[in-house]
Amino acid sequence: MKTIKIAGVPEHFNLPWHLCLENGEFEEAGIDLQWTDVPEGTGKMCQMLRNGETDIAVILSEGIVKDIIAGNPSKIVQVYVESPLIWGIHVDAKSDYKTLSDLENTKVAISRMGSGSHLMAIVNAQNQGWKTNDLQFEIVNTIDGAVEALSAGKANYFMWEKFMTKPLVDNGTFRRIADCPTPWPCFVIAVRNEMLEKHPQTIALILEIINATTEEFKNIPSINRTLSERYNQKVDDINQWLNQTRWSQKNITTATLNKVQNQLLDLNIINKKSNFAEIVHSF
Known part of the structure; x- marks a missing residue:
């Protein structure tokens, strides 16, 4: 059983992960996936990736792109939520x-x-x-x-x-x-380079499992009520949120990465652009 640490915000976007964990899907695949809620958000998760406190982060696109350019030893492996935040x-x-x-x-x-x-x-x-x-x-x-x-x-x-x-x-x-x-897809999945080098097949398997769930997520019976109860939301608000939220099972494109980098550069949030392979890992 391989132990992998993952971090994300305690928000409705991440319910697919919790459902997979509760259903024992990672365990069945021989993976002890340990989830940490990070209410502080992306800045804290960037620090956790740098310190090795987490191996994977479900993280905002603009924040992790900025931090990888600034030396965070991680890469984006997939877009998680395609729609804007x-x-x-x-x-x-x-x-x-x-x-x-x-x-x-x-x-x-x-x-x-x-x-x-x-x-x-x-x-x-x-x-x-x-x-x-x-x-x-x-x-x-x-x-x-x-x-x-x-x-x-x-x-x-x-x-x-x-x-x-x-x-x-x-x-x-x-x-x-x-x-x-946001003018781009909101959440991506980022993984520490060390994990990508040592356990690429495990990371690919984790993505396979979560992708199977996000693909069918909106069709889960009464998912709106489950979300409403778990995240203290009105069902009407959850329905509106579900209508506009699109999960992704694909990696970030060159065009999208350029869009994020161009805007960050324009705003002086980064002082240089990096090439695709320095930011993104393709399986």
């Missing part, structure tokens, strides 16, 4: 901010530097024609940290996946004033 732009419900333009020159709460909430705040600022160099950041680590920072006035807005944050909008903690979709 819809980032909600949230303010404290009691604040006076009503429109996106009200947030120019205010402070944004982010989970950590290099995280999706950090990089997408820069993408959003560029979309709005704001000066990206003038952005101010408050590191809050998690959604709970963001609630605290916004209510205390330490930060003024927070960007996080729209549906996972909706319970906080529904209960009057946050108000969502706009959405900002």
Whole structure:
């Protein structure tokens, strides 16, 4: 039995992994896949890959591309979710901010530097024609940290996946004033180079198992109710999310990788582009 460590956010996107684990599918294939929930998100998972605390990460495309270019010894092996992530732009419900333009020159709460909430705040600022160099950041680590920072006035807005944050909008903690979709597929699967060199067949088998589940995921009976109960979401919201979410069973394309790198370069998030083979592993 090979032990492989995997990390991902505790969000509805990752239910396919948990179903495979609960059904014993990895175990049947001789793999002890050990899942770690990482509420801090992509920046923390990049650090875990670098430190060898995890072998695999289900991670935001822009965050891992940036970190591989910066020396993370890992590669993308597959796109996991093909559709964009819809980032909600949230303010404290009691604040006076009503429109996106009200947030120019205010402070944004982010989970950590290099995280999706950090990089997408820069993408959003560029979309709005704001000066990206003038952005101010408050590191809050998690959604709970963001609630605290916004209510205390330490930060003024927070960007996080729209549906996972909706319970906080529904209960009057946050108000969502706009959405900002990623201009590329949102989640990829990244693996440490050491694992790709030592256990390529095991990694390929893990992908085969998860892909069989994501391919059929939307057809699982009452999957909307399962998601609703596990992730504290209204069934109507889950139905909307399921309609717009597309899982992938294929690797990232050269065109998509170029799109991500070009935008990151344009925003001064990276200072150089890497070639396809330095970022992506093809089986």
